[in-house]
Amino acid sequence: MRAIHCTQRVPDGEQVNEMSSDVPLLSMRGITKRFQAVEALVDVDLDVHAHEIVALVGDNGAGKSTLAKMISGVLAPDSGLIEIDGEQVTIPTATAARGLGIATVFQDLALCENLDVTSNLFLGRELRSGPSRDDGQMEHIARQVLRDLNSRIPSVRSPLSSLSKGQRQSVAIARTLIGSPRIVVLDEPTASLSVGHTAEVLVHIERLRDLGLGVLLISHNMNDVRAVADRIVVLRHGRNNGVFDAAQVSHEVILAAITGATESEMVSGPLSTLLRR
Structure with a gap:
């Protein structure tokens, strides 16, 4: 130690x-x-x-x-x-x-109920391929981040509104890993x-x-x-x-x-x- x-x-x-x-x-x-x-x-x-x-x-x-x-x-x-x-x-x-x-998760979590897990992870930091959002790449990274955390969230496409309080906290913690x-x-x-x-x-x-x-x-x-x-x-x-x-x-x-x-x-x-x- x-x-x-x-x-x-x-x-x-x-x-x-x-x-x-x-x-x-x-x-x-x-x-x-x-x-x-x-x-x-x-x-x-x-x-x-x-x-x-x-x-x-x-x-x-x-x-x-x-x-x-x-x-x-x-x-x-x-x-x-x-x-x-x-x-x-x-x-x-x-x-x-x-x-x-430095990444921070405050008590209010600052998540969006109407968006799915991937969109919450990349909110304000969306990846783009030319003029369009690169949804495929963002979903790939989202799955990797959730695996790294051993998260039990069923799908990166799950809307936040369908998740439990614990799963929402998992999303907030996972979001800190975006940006290394x-x-x-x-x-x-x-x-x-x-x-x-x-x-x-x-x-x-x-x-x-x-x-x-x-x-x-x-x-x-x-x-x-x-x-x-x-x-x-x-x-x-x-x-x-x-x-x-x-x-x-x-x-x-x-x-x-x-x-x-x-x-x-x-x-x-x-x-x-x-x-x-």
Whole structure:
């Protein structure tokens, strides 16, 4: 397993440091964003490597979506440094993000009910052969992308309106692979899904890692996070509050970092029920 740099700011103030052996696909340092008097993010650090799923967790208002929007070119930081493959970059627009190899799936998915799977995958990026759309080539690529994700969507010609919520999320994730991205940001991809559909989407997320991408997963579901993540980054009140190895950290430690409570309070207090979800 890759050695990672990890600074854990756990509630008792302990810190653990490990050295990194490679350059992250995405590195953010000292990211700060204010909305008038509100500090949404303060001096936030984040790394995402190739072949890695990093889960970004925190309570409502912790700054997760704000950070995701900066990576995606929707918002600009007030200060801080962003690097892609070790090179400093700016991401002023969503188009610039795509040009840097960053693809994002927000909660609203931004899919078109009246179009089929292929048309949704290539929406705004249609392939052409002369003056006409090259539907055959787009369908060929769509089938390949869905195979890469191990998707169970019955046909690339299926209208979106005929698909389940889980299948629609699969289409949204598959669309990120059009254009060969290196970094994929997923904002609550399993929200409102059934257990079966959630399991299917988690397989797709793992496939993104297997394909060599760096994945940033934003989620409130700790079971989903622990099922697929390699590292867990906690934000609390817009600040870093821990970076953890997902294979070793306990629910108690993660929830303590999210809420600011002690581990004993997590086990014995009212929030202890969250640990069994």
